[in-house]
Amino acid sequence: MRKSLKGAGILLLLVILVVVPIVDKNTYHHIVLCQTLVNIVVVTGLNFITGLTGQMNMGTAGIMAMGAYSAALCSTKFNFPIIVGFIVAILMGLIVGKGLGYPSLRLKGVYLSLTTIGFSEITRLVLTNWVDLTGGTMGVQNIPWINLFGNKLDTSFKIYYFYLVIAILVTIASYRIIHSKWGRVFKAIKDNVEAVDASGVDIAKMKILAFTLATVLGCFGGAMYAHMMGYINPTTFTQDLSANYLAMMMIGGIGTVGGSVLGAIVITILPEVLRFMENYYWLVFSTIALLFAIFLPNGIVSLFTGNKLLKRFGRTEKSFKGEE
């Protein structure tokens, strides 16, 4: 019964995602919808390191920027085929994942949040100032449309369906990983590091793997973003963007694919809905996110699974143990 309900929910969501752009012909809405799919890919990645493994990644913006600029520069400055740009973006994800993960994840503590937040700011700084390569504040313009087997995806409407397929594939892969031995170990690391260590699992390697999944998907999402917008500049990739991704993950529901997808959809579309508040919409949006953190920490999915308050008050016992 429960399983079939879940199946029906997923099917319904899929139908909505397929039908909406056909019914709603507004081009701007199509762009927002494409953005939603990009966000699903990025949040699904972030979920591995932050949601499952419990290590704060505050640098999603910088990671996405690396992917976006890699792809954009490959196809504009160096005239490589678009597929090469995407591959370079993935490689960039691997490099960032290992390069940042190695110094900060071997150690216990909050170091990953600090290095990623720093990385993100520095990335933005370099992208803004290295004018010869990146175009500085002008950004990279005229990023070509994706060409899929001879079909040019030259409207947001066409790209949307291509990205929908990618998002579904990423979601399935991510679901499989979460429900595999890796997903289990990621959660175990969040629960109790020493016990995982004593079970013969190299924790640093596992955390770096989780982080690399996040950076690869983040960079890939960045590349998707670049080819969808056709234009990128450094001001997109700020701390606010990183915070938005965290909010998506949390508001949807930490640690689950369903949560990541719902969160990405809600947080991408909510500000558009709130636009009527004009000057106040960003304030209202941020307040909603803050209230979510305090009152519905397990996110929207917990409304369906019904354990919304369980975790919130589960701390007392743990905090006593932790402070021995």
Add this chain to the structure above:
Amino acid sequence: MNNETILKVDHITKRFSGLVAVNDLSLLMKKRTIHALIGPNGSGKTTTVNQITGAFPPTEGEIYYKGTCTTHMQPYQIARLGISRTFQNLKLFTSLSVLENLMVGGHQMTKMGILNFLINPVKAKQEEAQLLERAEEVLEYIGLKDLRDTNVKNLPYGKQKMTEFGRALMMKPELLILDEPAAGLNPTERKAFVDIILKTFDTGIDIFLIEHNMDVVMNICTDITVLNFGAKIAEGSPYDIQNNDEVIKAYLGDKYKPIMAVKKEVL
């Protein structure tokens, strides 16, 4: 070191900024023994175990496992050599079920890389099935088959301890280190735990344990090392220890001997 020794602790000293927790401790654990480390609270038992399992290195001295120097290895590396452990204050994965807890314990036996996993779902399923099979074997062994899908945080303490024991068995260790296995258990649970420890020993796994309950120690152990204030004050068979004056003074108490004799029959 001869072939009969599985674990050799060689003059280790551990200082925590001035406080000497373990002082020049040496001990030899022979193969096919159940070796107990006993002593009053704060005598450095858990600190010793933590050094053997690599949670932190000793300030001085070396530790050898089957001839390999493990002094400066990480816990996971030591675990991979075949040393598995449980903890004094349970360390379980509280967001996972009993089955999943066990499966994490068996994770390091799996070999598949993540790319291969994504490309080859069939082989991935096979590997998962193997791990599952092993976990169910252990579940059966520790008698928690009915509770396989229950979240561990909803289990009573005794069952949680049993889960942790099962997790330690998952990786098929050669040496099992138990930190106070009987603590906090009621007499029935304790008896069950003692039985399973003996049964496990009979399957060929050597056991090193810390324990406060003298009934357990005196009845199942073949060798005992006694610590007091971080230093070894005695070692030998249960009989030797029970008749060692210094141990009686420091730990067992004057009246212990007669009580011991009576209790032995009860258990």
Add this chain to the structure above:
Amino acid sequence: MTGQIILQLIVSGLALGFIYALVAIEYTLIFNSTGLLNFSHDKFIMFGAYIFAAQFLLNMGVSPAIGIIATLATMFIFGVLVATGIFNPLRNMASPLFAVIGTVFLGRILTEITRLIWGATPFTVPGFLKGVVRIGNVVITKANITVIIVSAIIVVLLQIFFNKTKTGKAMRCVQQNKTAATLMGINVAKNINFTIALSAVICAAIGIMVIPLFTVDLTIANMIGLKGFAAGVVGGFGYLPGAIVGGIAIGILENLSTLVIPTLYKDCIAFVLLIAILLIKPSGLLGHKK
């Protein structure tokens, strides 16, 4: 001539270094007592700067001395409020993730409130701590001197506070063991409220001191907030003397770096140092083990 430039760079680096040190102290205080990183701390600093400059000086036209006292008092109350309403509930959650997200969004809300009240246009405060002092051949701005002196005073006052006063000692107890502190009759929640309020006051002091150094805008503290984080790690995470050493090291090194690398990239120094320290000596320059 070069020697003089180097000296000049060191002095202004020292001033900025003290700012970073204060930032590191301010977030370390909250981290030690709650286990949370306050990701809105740069917004606290910005908020303090706006309350002082936009509200008290420019809107109400009060004298700087009164303005400073009023700002510090306002920020103290503000600190107590956010501690009660946000930090204490977040501290007790099952996962620290919620707290991180909570503080990030608190920061955003602060930015939005500031923008709505005082507007988004950058401004400067004419006449506040302007001018220079000459010592031999070295020219030092009054602002830099003030920063160095005031920061040093704050550091000394904090030391006295933690070692001599009852409240300060209680705060150290809470940092070390909340359960034991509760058993000793210390009101942990209240204690944490006070710590956060203290941190907010330090943020306000930083905010006031950076006004003459930068243009006042909504992002005035973004960079110093980030570098303050780095300073804490470079000196030794969670350790107040480490925070001071780390801050000063970053301030001076990044200024000296302009001799060899383009000025545009000097902001990267703090981050490079952070990574280098994590690789070489994770316990920080002072090597303090917690």
